[in-house]
Amino acid sequence: MRAGSVEIRVGLSSCGVASGGEAVRDALVREAGGRAVVKAVGCNGMCHSEPIVQVLHAGKPVALYGNVTAGAARAIVRRHTPGRGLVNGARRLLRALTGGEAVDLADHLVDAEAGPAAEYLGKQKRIVLENCGEIDPGRIDEYTARGGYQALEACLRLEPDAVIAQITASGLRGRGGAGFSTGRKWEMARRQPGAVKYVICNGDEGDPGAFMDRLVLEADPHRVLEGLAIAAYAIGAAEGILYIRAEYPLAVRNVRQAIRQAQARGFTGENLLGSGFSLHLEVREGAGAFVCGEETALIQSLEGGRGMPRLRPPYPVERGLHGAPTLINNVETLASAPWIVRHGPAAYAGLGTQGSKGTKVFALAGKIRRGGLIEVPMGITIREIVEEIGGGIQGGRKFKAVQMGGPSGGCIPERLAGTPVDYDEIPKTGAIMGSGGLVVLDERDCMVDMARFFLRFTQAESCGKCTFCRIGTKRMLEILERICEGRARRDDLGTLEELVDYVSRGSLCGLGQTAPNPVATTLRYFRDEYEAHIQEKRCPAGRCPALIRYRVTDQCIGCTLCAQVCPVGAIAYRPYEKHEIDDKLCTRCDECRKACQDDAVEVVSPC
Amino acid sequence: MSGPGLKNATIAAGAVMVLSVVALAVDYAVMRGWTPASDAQIAALQEKVQRDAKLAPVLAAEQKRIAEFNRARRARVNWLSLVLVGAAAGFLGGAKRLLAGQARPPVRVPERGPSAVWPRAGRAVAAQAAAAAPEIDLTFVDGLIEKEGRGAEAAIPILQAIQAHYRYLPDEALRRVCHLTEISPAQIAGTSSFYSRFRRSPVGEHIVRVCHGTACHVAGARQITDELRRELAIAEGEDTDPSRTFTVEEVACLGCCSLAPVLMVDEHTAGKLTPATACDALAAVQPGERA
Numbered sequence: 001m002r003a004g005s006v007e008i009r010v011g012l013s014s015c016g017v018a019s020g021g022e023a024v025r026d027a028l029v030r031e032a033g034g035r036a037v038v039k040a041v042g043c044n045g046m047c048h049s050e051p052i053v054q055v056l057h058a059g060k061p062v063a064l065y066g067n068v069t070a071g072a073a074r075a076i077v078r079r080h081t082p083g084r085g086l087v088n089g090a091r092r093l094l095r096a097l098t099g100g101e102a103v104d105l106a107d108h109l110v111d112a113e114a115g116p117a118a119e120y121l122g123k124q125k126r127i128v129l130e131n132c133g134e135i136d137p138g139r140i141d142e143y144t145a146r147g148g149y150q151a152l153e154a155c156l157r158l159e160p161d162a163v164i165a166q167i168t169a170s171g172l173r174g175r176g177g178a179g180f181s182t183g184r185k186w187e188m189a190r191r192q193p194g195a196v197k198y199v200i201c202n203g204d205e206g207d208p209g210a211f212m213d214r215l216v217l218e219a220d221p222h223r224v225l226e227g228l229a230i231a232a233y234a235i236g237a238a239e240g241i242l243y244i245r246a247e248y249p250l251a252v253r254n255v256r257q258a259i260r261q262a263q264a265r266g267f268t269g270e271n272l273l274g275s276g277f278s279l280h281l282e283v284r285e286g287a288g289a290f291v292c293g294e295e296t297a298l299i300q301s302l303e304g305g306r307g308m309p310r311l312r313p314p315y316p317v318e319r320g321l322h323g324a325p326t327l328i329n330n331v332e333t334l335a336s337a338p339w340i341v342r343h344g345p346a347a348y349a350g351l352g353t354q355g356s357k358g359t360k361v362f363a364l365a366g367k368i369r370r371g372g373l374i375e376v377p378m379g380i381t382i383r384e385i386v387e388e389i390g391g392g393i394q395g396g397r398k399f400k401a402v403q404m405g406g407p408s409g410g411c412i413p414e415r416l417a418g419t420p421v422d423y424d425e426i427p428k429t430g431a432i433m434g435s436g437g438l439v440v441l442d443e444r445d446c447m448v449d450m451a452r453f454f455l456r457f458t459q460a461e462s463c464g465k466c467t468f469c470r471i472g473t474k475r476m477l478e479i480l481e482r483i484c485e486g487r488a489r490r491d492d493l494g495t496l497e498e499l500v501d502y503v504s505r506g507s508l509c510g511l512g513q514t515a516p517n518p519v520a521t522t523l524r525y526f527r528d529e530y531e532a533h534i535q536e537k538r539c540p541a542g543r544c545p546a547l548i549r550y551r552v553t554d555q556c557i558g559c560t561l562c563a564q565v566c567p568v569g570a571i572a573y574r575p576y577e578k579h580e581i582d583d584k585l586c587t588r589c590d591e592c593r594k595a596c597q598d599d600a601v602e603v604v605s606p607c
Numbered sequence: 608m609s610g611p612g613l614k615n616a617t618i619a620a621g622a623v624m625v626l627s628v629v630a631l632a633v634d635y636a637v638m639r640g641w642t643p644a645s646d647a648q649i650a651a652l653q654e655k656v657q658r659d660a661k662l663a664p665v666l667a668a669e670q671k672r673i674a675e676f677n678r679a680r681r682a683r684v685n686w687l688s689l690v691l692v693g694a695a696a697g698f699l700g701g702a703k704r705l706l707a708g709q710a711r712p713p714v715r716v717p718e719r720g721p722s723a724v725w726p727r728a729g730r731a732v733a734a735q736a737a738a739a740a741p742e743i744d745l746t747f748v749d750g751l752i753e754k755e756g757r758g759a760e761a762a763i764p765i766l767q768a769i770q771a772h773y774r775y776l777p778d779e780a781l782r783r784v785c786h787l788t789e790i791s792p793a794q795i796a797g798t799s800s801f802y803s804r805f806r807r808s809p810v811g812e813h814i815v816r817v818c819h820g821t822a823c824h825v826a827g828a829r830q831i832t833d834e835l836r837r838e839l840a841i842a843e844g845e846d847t848d849p850s851r852t853f854t855v856e857e858v859a860c861l862g863c864c865s866l867a868p869v870l871m872v873d874e875h876t877a878g879k880l881t882p883a884t885a886c887d888a889l890a891a892v893q894p895g896e897r898a
Contacts, residue, residue, distance in 0.1 A: 015863050018876035047865035209821030211862035246767070246804055247861055249874060287763050287802035290859065304762035305794065306801040365822035365864030372865050403821060439821045439864070453824050457859065463801075567834050567882045589830040591882055 006036040006080055009054040010068075011133055013043035013218045014250050020069070021051035027070035028053070028077060035081040042219020044133020046120065047372035049110065052133070055080045064110040064117065072108050079105060116391055120370050123389055125351060127359050128335045129375045132219040137254050140261040143222040149267050151341035155230050156275040163234040164190060167337060170345035171357030176202060176293070176330035177408065177434045178510070179356070179423040182337075185327065189235040189317040192325035197237035200321070200328045201228050202298060203244040203251070206290035207406030208457060210437030212361040213331040215373050217244065217251035220335070221258035225281065227334030229268060230341065232279045235327050239280055240268075243298055246285040256283055290407070290461035294509045295320075295328045297463065308463045309509035330435065332361055352378030356423045366403070366439035367394050376421065383417035386440055397442040401525070405434025407454045407461075408514035410521025411447060430521040432514065446543035447526040448533055452480040454518035458511060468506030472499050473515050480519070483530065485546040486537040493530060497523065542603035545588040552579045555600040562592035562601060617701025624694035627687050634687070638680060645673050747772050748783045757788040762798055765790070766805055774814075775806040803859075811847040811854040813892050816871040820860030826867040827881075832857060834882035835870075835889075853889060 010016070010025045028038045046052055049066025053076055056062055065076055110117045126132075135142035143149070155163045168183025189197065201224060205213040217224060228240050244252050259281050263269045270278045289307045291297045295316045297307040302321055320326025336358060340348045349357045356378040362385065365371045369391035376385060382402055386392065393399050401411045410431035412419060419425055426433050441450065459473040476499045482488045500516040500523070507513050523530060532538045539547040552562070558576040570585035571592060581592070581601075593601040652666045751768050755761040765788075769780050776799055785792050799805045817823075817832045835841075835855050839848040847854040863869045866878025870888060877888035 014861075014876060015866055015878070018863055018866055018869065018878045047863075050866070205862065206859060208819070208824075208860035209864055210860070211864055214862040245862075247858065284764070285767060286804075287767060287798075288804035288859075289802050301763065302760070304758075304760040304790070304798070306797050363864055365867060366825055371822075406821065437821065437864075439825065441825060445825050450825075453821070461859075565881075565883060567830075567837065587830075587833060589833070589882060590827065591830070594881075 005058060007056040008032065008036050008038045008077070008080070009041045009056070009133070010038065010073075011043045011050060011052040012040040013215055014248070015043050015047045015215075016050045016052065017250075019050040019067075023070045024051045024053065024068050024073045027073040031074045031077040032081065036077060039136050040138070041135060042132045042137050043215055043373065045124075045129060045215070045373035045375075046110075046117070046370070048370045054133070065105070065108040066110045066117075068108055072105065075105050076108075116370065119391065120372075120374075120389055123380065123384060124375050125359050125377045126375050127339045127348075128216060128223070128332055128361050129220075129373065130339070131223065132215060132373075135220065137219055137221055138257060140222060140258070140265060143220070147342055148222055148338075149226055149262075149265075151338035152226050152229050152233075152267060153273060154341055155233055156273055156277065160190060160234045160236060163230060163341070166341060166345045167234070168345075170340045170348040171352070172333065172336055172340065172348065173356065173423060174330060175332035175336070175360065175435065177405065177432060179433060182329065182333055185317060185329070186231060186234050188315075189237075189325055189327040192318060194325055196239070196322075196324045197235055198321045198324060198326040199228055199232045199235065199237045199240045200298065200302075200326060201240070201242045201331060201334055202293065202295075202328050203242060203248075203331045204286045204293045204298060205245055205248075205331075205435065206286075206293050206461075207408075207435055207437045209363065209365055209403070209406055209439045210435050211363045212373060212436045214245075214248045214251050216331055216335050216361075217248065218254050221251075221255045222262065223335045223338060224255070224331055225258055225262050225268065227329075227337040228281070229272065229279055230337050231327060231329060231334060233272075233277055235325075237327065238278050240282070241302065241321075242281065242283045243292075243302065244283060244285060246288060252283060252285060259283065289463075290457070291463045291509070291511050294511060297509070298328065299326065306463065308465050309511075311508060332436070353420065353422050356421075360421060360433070360436060362421075362436045362438045364390050364438050364440070367397070367442040367445070368392075368440040369394050378422055379420045381418050381420050382412060385421070385438065386417065390440065393440065393442045397444065399440070400443050400445060401441045401447070403431075403439040403441060403450065403518075404437070405432040405514075405517070406437045407458045408432055408510060408517055409434045409437075410517045411441070411450060411525065412521070413525040416525075430517065430524055432517070444541055444543065446484075446539055446541035447522040447529050448480065448483055448539075449541075449543050451519045451522045452477065452484055455480055455515070458515040462511065462515070466507045466509075466512055468503045469508075469512030469515060472503035472506070473512075475499060476503070476516065476519060483533045484539075484544045486533065486544075488534040490534075492534065493523075536605075538605045547605065548588060548603050549583055549606050550581050550586055550588065550592060551602055551604050552581060553600050553602055554578065555598050557598055557600070559597065561595045561597065565591045565595040567591065613701055614705060617698060617705060620694045620697030620701060624691060624698050627691035627694060631684065631687050631691070634680070634684065645676075649673065743773070743777050743779050745780060745783050748780050749787070752784065752787050757790075759789050759791075759794060761788070762790050762794055763802075766795070766799055770805055774810050775808060777809075778807075811851045813853050813873050813889070815853050815855045815889065816858045816861065817855065818859075818861040818863070818867070818869040818871070819857045820862075820864060820867070822864035822867040823860075823869055828857075828868045830882050831868050831870065831880055831885045834885055838886050 008028055010021060010028060012021045025040060032038055044052060051068045053065040053068045054062055131146055164183055164186045167186060172182040173179040174182055203213045203217055232240050242255055266273055268279050268281050272279060284302060286292055292301045292307040294309045296312060297309040299316060299321050301307040316326040316328055318325060351358050359375050359377050361373060361375045364374055374389055386399060399414050401413045403411050412429045412431050416429055419429055423433055455473060455477040459477045462469045462473055464470045476496060479492045479496050500520045503516050504513050529540050532540050537547060542548050556578045558578060560573055560575050562579055563571040563573045567589060568585050568587055570582040571579050652669055656662045656666050751765060755765050765784060769776055781795050784790055785795060817828060819828045839853055841848050841855060846856060861869050861871055863876060863878055868880045869876060869878045872889055872892045875891050
């Protein structure tokens with residue numbers, strides 16, 4: 001950056017766009033004119049404050065603004081661009097006279113050195129996310145300026161075995177969920193005979209509550225391409241496929257663009273950087289099936305069929321796509337590889353714990369105050385993530401549990417929040433590391449409802465091949481629905497526990513084997529909630545619609561706020577009188593309780 | 608022949624039939640009055656010829672003229688009768704088909720395979736598809752297959768492109784794919800019903816995808832969907848409003864968990880919703896909808 005010049009970055013990943021980032025960008029560009037460079041970057045992970053604007057002056061610390069509106073954007077430009085004496089003064093005078101656009105920038109300024117943002121960023125260690133929010137994903141120059149593709153160049157000078165040795169030494173484990181050693185997987189793929197081999201980047205991020213892959217593919221696509229190219233060189237594959245969910249249109253667009261740019265520079269295509277090694281890349285969009293995250297199902301899907309898993313072995317590294325050895329790695333795994341090569345395996349292995357090295361990206365969401373994408377060293381405890389990085393629970397309510405690993409994972413209760421993030425420690429709680437979805441639950445979340453939510457998902461996504469998964473999940477879902485509706489039978493809990501065991505043992509792939517996990521963990525840690533639903537017909541969290549009623553208490557001042565927000569008109573509009581809720585019309589949407597300023601709406605149990 | 612053309616042809620045949628009957632009747636009536644008169648004229652002439660031989664050529668000429676006239680009339684009657692028979696046949700045939708057409712639609716013969724290869728498409732859906740079907744232009748499918756290839760592994764990219772183009776998978780387009788490629792009807796039926804992105808029924812003008820991921824679920828995605836369905840008056844078991852403007856779908860996760868609850872209208876994402884603001888989010892694509 002030239003001395004004295006100003007660069008303004010605005011986060012335009014899906015989350016930034018959804019928060020109105022495009023209007024902010026337009027306002028910045030219009031206001032800045034030629035006085036500052038406005039750059040669209042990916043999300044820096046602070047999704048809770050989107051749209052985010054960063055201002056960089058040469059020689060000055062970065063100024064960070066959150067929740068920026070178009071008006072605030074104009075104020076930011078005015079504050080940070082050099083004034084042109086008379087013109088600027090006249091402008092300021094005009095604004096003062098017309099009284100227009102009084103934006104207090106202090107409301108938007110985020111102090112990255114102290115306070116909440118520092119807490120959010122302080123404990124993080126950014127490897128995979130090092131460029132997210134820093135570079136324009138549409139420009140390969142910005143990636144190469146930050147050391148991009150140097151790792152690939154270095155690898156092309158090494159023997160493939162030496163590359164694999166580095167990855168093995170780093171201790172990197174597959175970030176898709178199972179945590180298999182990446183180096184060993186590459187080694188197995190390399191040893192397979194055959195001239196045709198494939199490398200597949202698995203970006204079919206189907207876990208509800210997870211968005212790590214989306215953000216990396218959107219904000220730093222070249223990193224994934226570089227990792228893929230390194231993997232392809234290491235195992236000797238000439239074909240690479242990026243399998244990306246169709247729900248992520250921006251990720252697909254950015255990756256396609258990145259491939260074109262990389263090809264133009266000779267980082268992919270024929271004879272990479274004169275090494276004699278060639279790699280052809282292709283993007284394939286998923287068609288919407290959770291089970292396709294499973295390796296063999298993904299291959300079936302690429303071959304044009306229904307995504308149904310098959311028995312392993314043979315593993316895809318032996319017989320995969322079109323019968324050829326196929327290496328399938330998760331987006332985050334591949335995105336870690338360039339950093340490892342550039343900084344050396346020891347630097348990576350220096351982070352983390354005995355069995356789990358490096359960092360892990362988590363999608364922090366749910367009832368957390370500061371949600372977003374975070375990257376933390378392995379070994380950090382769940383409590384540190386929730387309370388320090390995430391800033392605790394919204395609205396000062398009580399932290400109840402975290403749901404980890406999506407439909408394959410489980411709920412870890414608050415009392416086990418001291419568990420470190422580690423491939424060997426997390427499974428002891430009954431949950432799994434999973435791909436990185438971390439949904440925080442508070443006291444108003446019903447654990448039976450959570451179990452039902454995930455069962456509904458796995459039930460719908462079961463491919464139907466294994467009887468236990470196809471029918472077992474259906475029966476489990478029926479029982480959970482009965483429990484939530486207060487129609488449970490006495491022996492339902494026993495049947496549920498039996499099914500947990502049968503379904504996990506009687507299924508072929510990870511989906512079926514882990515589908516009972518949400519039920520098993522909630523039964524283990526929150527059995528009292530199940531019993532309250534069954535025996536007392538009561539939902540302790542006040543969440544299950546069939547078991548609750550809304551009532552207005554005597555604290556009501558008759559302000560009519562609740563009557564205004566009620567979507568079904570169940571509250572009569574009677575100012576200055578105590579309101580009443582018509583139970584027959586009420587849909588238990590909770591809007592009145594949220595709207596009430598005097599805590600005069602309460603949830604009660606009908607019996 | 609299509610419906611309206613057939614009807615017009617039937618009416619024309621009926622008209623021709625009626626005209627020929629009238630012409631024949633008039634012809635007959637006129638001739639009936641005229642023939643005795645000409646006979647009497649000939650008889651009178653013959654008498655005169657017996658008295659005066661010089662008149663013989665006149666008689667011959669007159670006889671010739673009458674014979675000529677009679678032959679012309681016979682030819683005219685024959686010709687008209689033929690037209691009448693033809694018109695009557697056309698009229699009766701047309702009328703029969705028209706009456707039969709009211710009772711049941713003409714059966715379309717599928718190009719390949721039995722028409723029951725589409726198991727998931729319910730009767731209502733099939734009827735809708737049939738109603739919208741004649742408008743479908745299949746040149747897109749032909750071009751697409753040229754691009755994607757004819758192998759079985761091209762199935763999903765082909766289906767995705769068809770879905771992107773027509774916004775659902777029309778039966779005609781799928782038949783065309785089966786016809787032109789190695790992809791079998793069974794494979795099409797299997798894949799198109801397996802993946803949640805594929806739709807077999809037409810959609811409204813805009814697609815609203817309400818995220819039902821974990822974060823959105825705990826933040827109240829159910830209420831968002833319920834409110835949209837209520838506001839748009841979408842009937843139970845349907846996913847599109849009566850004016851066919853919005854189709855509301857529930858999806859697994861849109862990956863914007865920190866903005867939960869989230870929905871996506873076409874390509875536009877909106878987050879941090881409440882039931883009240885959810886409906887406003889739709890206004891982004893259809894400003895007039897909620898004035």
